[in-house]
Amino acid sequence: MSQDKKIPRPVTKESLRNAALNYIDRFATSRHNLRHVLVRRVQKSNYYHDTSIQDGIDWIEELLDKLEQAKFIDDARYAEGRAGALHRKGTSQRVIRMKLMEKGLSEDHINKALEALREESQSENLERDAAIALARRRRLGPWRLPEKREDLKEKDLAAMARAGFSYDLAREIIEAETIEDLED
Known part of the structure; x- marks a missing residue:
């Protein structure tokens, strides 16, 4: 009942170009990230077909230069x-x-x-704006049901800390009485 694994086709200059264009069509990406995606294809082709990794990397660099010149990646x-x-x-x-x-x-x-x-940004404090956006999206602090707020205060503070916000800022957001207090 085992399924046969599909073996990928050998990588060529043209197949890398098509793969890159398909990836760019679906996702915004950086040069480094696109290189990483294409190198994985070359490595897989090397594993199954003994394709030259150096040739693949040379093709990728040439392709990335062309894509950058054409403003497909910026x-x-x-x-x-x-x-x-x-x-x-x-x-x-x-x-x-x-x-x-x-x-x-x-x-x-x-x-x-x-x-x-x-x-x-219209605001001077980007961190505070981001912290408020996270609290709103995750329904933390003043966005919680009033009867559950106190019980979940520590959990909310921990969520803000994991998101990279300072303890003081997290406390300010989580302990705000109302949503209107934060928006002032």
């Missing part, structure tokens, strides 16, 4: 978009920085993305 634009999306979701700046680093973005791109986030 690390600066990706960093700004990803930072904005994470902030709106309620992610702390520390965690945003880590997630962008995971995608292989340079320190320069990350700093510019966070600076653009500060400039486009």
